[in-house]
Amino acid sequence: MVWSMSESDEGKHEIEIRIHSRGGQGGVTAAKMLAVAASLEGKYSTAFSIYGAERRGSPTASFTRISNREIRKYSQIRKPDCVIVMDPTIASVVDVTEGLKPGGKLLINVGNNSMDLERFRDYEVYAVDATRVSLRFDLKVAGIPVLNVPMVGAAAKLGIISLDSAKQAILKVLGGGSVVISLARYAGTTALDGTESLPSTLRKNLMAAELAYKETKRLNGSG
Amino acid sequence: MRGMQEEEVFVTGNEAVARAVKLAKPNVIAAYPITPQTEIVEVLARYVESGELKSEYIHVESEHSAMAACIGAASMGARVFTATSSHGFLYMCEMIFWASIARLPIVMANVNRALGPGWNIWADLKDAMSHRDAGWIQFYTASVQEAYDTTLMAFRIAEDRRVMLPTMVNLEGFVLSHVMQPLRLVNEAEYDKFLPPVRIPHALNFERPHTLGTLISPEHNYLVQYDHNRCMRAADDVIAEVEREFERMSGRRYGAVMKYRCDDAETLVIAMGTLAKEAEVACDSLREKGEKIGVLRLRQLRPFPKAFLEEVKRLTAERFIIIDRAYSSGYGGILAEEVKAKLYDLGLKKEVKSIIAGLGGQDVPHEALEKMFMDKRGGEVWFGV
Numbered sequence: 001m002v003w004s005m006s007e008s009d010e011g012k013h014e015i016e017i018r019i020h021s022r023g024g025q026g027g028v029t030a031a032k033m034l035a036v037a038a039s040l041e042g043k044y045s046t047a048f049s050i051y052g053a054e055r056r057g058s059p060t061a062s063f064t065r066i067s068n069r070e071i072r073k074y075s076q077i078r079k080p081d082c083v084i085v086m087d088p089t090i091a092s093v094v095d096v097t098e099g100l101k102p103g104g105k106l107l108i109n110v111g112n113n114s115m116d117l118e119r120f121r122d123y124e125v126y127a128v129d130a131t132r133v134s135l136r137f138d139l140k141v142a143g144i145p146v147l148n149v150p151m152v153g154a155a156a157k158l159g160i161i162s163l164d165s166a167k168q169a170i171l172k173v174l175g176g177g178s179v180v181i182s183l184a185r186y187a188g189t190t191a192l193d194g195t196e197s198l199p200s201t202l203r204k205n206l207m208a209a210e211l212a213y214k215e216t217k218r219l220n221g222s223g
Numbered sequence: 224m225r226g227m228q229e230e231e232v233f234v235t236g237n238e239a240v241a242r243a244v245k246l247a248k249p250n251v252i253a254a255y256p257i258t259p260q261t262e263i264v265e266v267l268a269r270y271v272e273s274g275e276l277k278s279e280y281i282h283v284e285s286e287h288s289a290m291a292a293c294i295g296a297a298s299m300g301a302r303v304f305t306a307t308s309s310h311g312f313l314y315m316c317e318m319i320f321w322a323s324i325a326r327l328p329i330v331m332a333n334v335n336r337a338l339g340p341g342w343n344i345w346a347d348l349k350d351a352m353s354h355r356d357a358g359w360i361q362f363y364t365a366s367v368q369e370a371y372d373t374t375l376m377a378f379r380i381a382e383d384r385r386v387m388l389p390t391m392v393n394l395e396g397f398v399l400s401h402v403m404q405p406l407r408l409v410n411e412a413e414y415d416k417f418l419p420p421v422r423i424p425h426a427l428n429f430e431r432p433h434t435l436g437t438l439i440s441p442e443h444n445y446l447v448q449y450d451h452n453r454c455m456r457a458a459d460d461v462i463a464e465v466e467r468e469f470e471r472m473s474g475r476r477y478g479a480v481m482k483y484r485c486d487d488a489e490t491l492v493i494a495m496g497t498l499a500k501e502a503e504v505a506c507d508s509l510r511e512k513g514e515k516i517g518v519l520r521l522r523q524l525r526p527f528p529k530a531f532l533e534e535v536k537r538l539t540a541e542r543f544i545i546i547d548r549a550y551s552s553g554y555g556g557i558l559a560e561e562v563k564a565k566l567y568d569l570g571l572k573k574e575v576k577s578i579i580a581g582l583g584g585q586d587v588p589h590e591a592l593e594k595m596f597m598d599k600r601g602g603e604v605w606f607g608v
Contacts, residue, residue, distance in 0.1 A: 031403075032233065032403055035233065035403060036233050039231075039233060039405050044405075045404075045405070046402050046403060046404050047402070047403040048397075048398075048401060048402040048403065049401065051259070051344070051345075051397050051401060071404075072500040072501065072503050072504050073500075073501060073504055073588075073589060074395075074398045074399070074402065074497035074498075074500060074501055075501055075586050075587055075588040075589065076586045076588070078588065172233075178232045178234075179232055179233040179234070180230070180231065180232050
């Protein structure tokens with residue numbers, strides 16, 4: 001399931017992800033969670049964002065680079081291998097597939113809108129209603145459904161990271177204090193049935209990630 | 224693949240610097256927030272507020288006052304830290320020179336940002352390069368880990384009796400200050416052994432009163448400057464010594480210059496900061512196409528490292544490409560001109576190309592660098608023009 005990133009295959013040893021969201025939905029944190037998840041799997045990773053005039057509700061982009069070797073690129077990601085669209089309304093105002101490599105992976109939160117996904121047929125398209133998942137577990141900040149956790153869970157369907165490391169990363173990023181990567185603070189508590197001792201908000205987030213993962217469907221091609 | 228590390232966190236370049244400062248336990252922190260540096264002083268303020276760090280945190284009304292407070296505290300023998308960027312940096316200009324001439328081992332993180340107008344918050348080295356001659360030790364870092372490690376070393380270097388000079392750790396705005404990467408932490412007890420308690424020999428002392436900063440005549444002023452330069456030059460060896468000790472503690476090795484595929488290179492790219500790392504990616508791609516190219520990254524601009532001269536003498540490359548993220552208007556790329564002057568000193572005639580790139584946060588992808596490296600024309604090239 002996990003993309004192969006062999007040293008000999010120069011073009012493949014790196015995965016570049018772009019995340020589209022609106023300010024307040026947790027795009028930067030999603031990029032961080034993906035990077036931490038990859039890091040937990042022993043890979044190199046960086047997460048960053050385009051900084052400028054962000055404000056609540058405006059379209060923003062965040063990025064994650066994952067590699068088998070030290071990441072030395074500090075330039076922006078212009079040709080991502082994977083695009084994650086967190087907000088269902090953003091695809092109508094932003095060209096979300098700009099630069100996406102042919103055959104690249106596209107994960108869309110379709111929400112409850114009927115979205116024309118036919119225009120994305122050149123890509124491997126995955127769809128999930130992350131907004132519903134977020135609302136079901138009441139993952140709201142200032143009244144806005146936070147979409148990063150369900151989308152990170154859904155991203156595990158794409159094979160970039162495993163669901164287990166996605167959940168560990170969610171725990172580490174939301175757990176408060178420092179994000180300690182390899183000191184297994186929550187070791188053995190990643191499966192849902194072992195999490196009774198966790199605060200209920202963390203448990204809800206893990207359940208949301210798992211549900212979003214289960215509900216993510218690949219819309220075209222095989223696998 | 225990375226080996227799993229015992230103590231590793233996932234943080235921004237800014238937080239990495241703040242964590243290093245926390246380990247150094249400065250007596251005094253005086254700072255004023257400015258984008259993209261703000262996170263450094265915010266995190267430090269949080270450490271002080273929570274009691275994790277027992278520093279006197281002085282909230283000042285400007286950067287000029289921040290450096291003035293640092294000077295006052297260091298004059299009393301305190302270990303001090305501040306952080307700034309861009310216009311804030313320039314606002315403290317007068318005090319920056321004062322700190323240096325007064326030989327106070329202040330450590331400052333500078334998050335490199337362009338100067339307005341028009342208003343621009345993104346990476347550019349002009350803030351630090353405009354103070355190249357201020358008499359501060361200057362480091363330019365290229366990863367979250369390196370920003371942390373260099374800050375840890377900066378206190379030890381600045382406070383070394385043979386040096387006693389303020390030290391500046393530069394990290395580029397956003398591209399490094401806001402990028403999140405895994406960071407390996409240094410053990411506090413080991414760092415306490417690495418960094419002895421601060422002792423500033425000329426600090427004010429009630430037992431033996433003396434005056435600092437009084438009027439000095441032409442007969443003495445030049446001696447102050449002569450002595451400053453002597454110690455700045457001596458710092459080059461001290462830095463190398465400290466880096467070796469740091470390696471013993473952390474296992475991580477740096478140097479005033481860091482070489483990447485240079486030994487058989489016919490073309491040598493010279494750069495600082497993250498652009499040098501991006502250049503390494505371009506270098507790998509060109510190597511696959513049969514080009515003999517390498518990257519020499521300058522980590523230390525002042526004192527200008529002897530190690531750079533030794534490498535340039537030893538390496539056989541005939542073509543030099545120098546990347547500058549700061550420009551001296553009416554003259555040239557600042558690093559390019561420095562390197563050219565050194566080549567003259569060494570009696571070496573090389574083909575030199577100067578690339579001006581990344582000004583005001585201009586995005587410089589490795590593909591573009593690759594094209595510019597392959598363009599055999601010499602002289603000066605502005606990326607994007």
